[in-house]
Amino acid sequence: MLRIDRLCAGYAGGTVLHEVSLDVRAGTVQAVVGRNGAGKSTLVHSVAGLVRPYAGRIEIGGVQVAGRQPHRIARSGVGLVPQGRRVFSRLTVAEHLVLAAAPWRAATPGGEGWTVARILELLPRLGNRLRHRGDQLSGGEQQMLAIARALLGQPRLLLLDEPCEGLAPDLAARVRELVGTLARTGLTVLLVEQQLRHAVEVGDRIAVLEYGRVVYDRPVHEVRADPDVLAAMLSVAAVPEPSAPRPVPGLWSDAGH
Numbered sequence: 265m266l267r268i269d270r271l272c273a274g275y276a277g278g279t280v281l282h283e284v285s286l287d288v289r290a291g292t293v294q295a296v297v298g299r300n301g302a303g304k305s306t307l308v309h310s311v312a313g314l315v316r317p318y319a320g321r322i323e324i325g326g327v328q329v330a331g332r333q334p335h336r337i338a339r340s341g342v343g344l345v346p347q348g349r350r351v352f353s354r355l356t357v358a359e360h361l362v363l364a365a366a367p368w369r370a371a372t373p374g375g376e377g378w379t380v381a382r383i384l385e386l387l388p389r390l391g392n393r394l395r396h397r398g399d400q401l402s403g404g405e406q407q408m409l410a411i412a413r414a415l416l417g418q419p420r421l422l423l424l425d426e427p428c429e430g431l432a433p434d435l436a437a438r439v440r441e442l443v444g445t446l447a448r449t450g451l452t453v454l455l456v457e458q459q460l461r462h463a464v465e466v467g468d469r470i471a472v473l474e475y476g477r478v479v480y481d482r483p484v485h486e487v488r489a490d491p492d493v494l495a496a497m498l499s500v501a502a503v504p505e506p507s508a509p510r511p512v513p514g515l516w517s518d519a520g521h
């Protein structure tokens with residue numbers, strides 16, 4: 265569904281991604297792990313059209329999109345959940361959802377797509393926060409909103425850039441659970457994670473990016489079955505858990521967890 269072939273990309277300062285290739289099957293989660301500065305966000309931004317590749321191909325559903333404008337890539341079915349959530353501090357949850365569900369993005373008449381109602385069914389906590397502004401939400405709620413906003417664009421491919429960053433461990437686990445749920449609806453997911461042990465919880469394939477190069481890319485069962493590889497990769501990707509002051513109970517539903 266997503267095929268990245270020998271992608272080279274970077275900034276005025278130099279090349280960040282060196283001939284990166286990945287093949288992501290429809291309805292699967294491809295996790296990409298790597299240290300700070302390995303090029304994970306640059307990869308995600310290249311697929312979303314925010315960074316213009318120097319060379320290589322990016323095919324989505326067989327269509328080459330590398331170098332296209334970001335809005336064209338979004339309309340071809342790519343949703344981005346950016347690092348740091350990027351919700352608007354002054355807009356309410358309802359306003360975010362209304363904007364994201366703009367008419368040109370409306371779900372298909374057959375009801376196949378994501379609607380606000382379906383989103384609120386999946387993430388009921390957002391329904392109780394409709395009048396809250398972005399800056400009044402917890403980190404977990406902001407993350408849910410960022411995912412909801414991306415889903416309302418009716419993506420076939422969802423790009424998630426470190427969605428668990430800065431979340432308490434239990435909330436981070438729920439985000440990964442949600443990612444798994446979304447993949448089971450048929451969505452294809454490219455998930456950037458810093459920690460391998462989190463990536464293996466949800467990824468169908470795990471790739472490791474080091475200094476802008478894919479140094480490892482295998483199905484998750486092979487990663488799990490090979491403790492030596494796991495240890496080596498953990499030393500690549502291991503970073504401490506983000507410290508969070510306290511968990512927020514009942515974030516995902518009013519019935520608590």
Ligand SMILES: Nc1ncnc2c1ncn2[C@@H]1O[C@H](COP(=O)(O)OP(=O)(O)OP(=O)(O)O)[C@@H](O)[C@H]1O
Pocket residue numbers: 275276277280298299300301302303304305306307347458
């Ligand atoms: N807009 C930019 N202009 C110039 N250099 C950039 C820009 N964005 C990122 N870089 C550089 O590109 C390299 C890769 O950064 P990138 O953000 O892709 O890494 P990352 O793996 O996502 O890191 P992190 O885990 O910290 O988000 C880094 O050296 C970074 O300083």
